[in-house]
Amino acid sequence: MAEQLTEQSAKQFANEIYRKMKGGVEKRFLIQHTKGVVKTSVNLAKGKQVDLEALKIAGWLHDIGRSVNIEGHAELSVKLAEEKFGELNPIVKDCILHHGSTKDPETKEGKIIQLADKLSIMNDFKLFKIIFAKEKYKEKSIDMIGYVSRDLLEVLKRYNWEE
Numbered sequence: 001m002a003e004q005l006t007e008q009s010a011k012q013f014a015n016e017i018y019r020k021m022k023g024g025v026e027k028r029f030l031i032q033h034t035k036g037v038v039k040t041s042v043n044l045a046k047g048k049q050v051d052l053e054a055l056k057i058a059g060w061l062h063d064i065g066r067s068v069n070i071e072g073h074a075e076l077s078v079k080l081a082e083e084k085f086g087e088l089n090p091i092v093k094d095c096i097l098h099h100g101s102t103k104d105p106e107t108k109e110g111k112i113i114q115l116a117d118k119l120s121i122m123n124d125f126k127l128f129k130i131i132f133a134k135e136k137y138k139e140k141s142i143d144m145i146g147y148v149s150r151d152l153l154e155v156l157k158r159y160n161w162e163e
């Protein structure tokens with residue numbers, strides 16, 4: 001029997017997956033980033049009619065596939081989540097599958113997660129400390145902030161604040 005998917009079980013599953021990763025910047029990044037996406041998406045959802053539970057579930061699960069591979073990680077996240085929880089609700093699936101900046105989410109929740117995924121990185125002081133703490137990751141981290149900024153601008157061009 002698949003386990004019931006709730007915000008709590010999604011959070012637990014993501015943390016389990018990330019805890020099992022061997023230590024390092026990627027692991028610490030994913031734990032901090034995931035919390036940031038959930039928090040930011042809830043903030044962005046204020047005043048909007050959205051499925052908050054689906055939004056938070058998607059926030060927790062959107063990057064779990066990165067524990068396997070960064071390439072195609074959105075699809076991998078869905079696969080891991082469905083192995084654990086059974087078929088995902090279409091809103092959660094849309095959020096996870098389309099969180100990349102080149103994708104076009106169909107739901108309001110998907111659009112929020114897509115923006116939260118980029119926006120949350122830019123003002124997360126703890127996250128910056130994680131990625132910039134080691135000199136050998138500095139160049140890679142600067143590159144990452146560069147592409148996240150470009151992705152953020154792409155997403156902002158399409159984002160509807162009034163919707």
Ligand SMILES: [Fe+2]
Nearest residue numbers: 033062063117
């Ligand atoms: Fe992400």
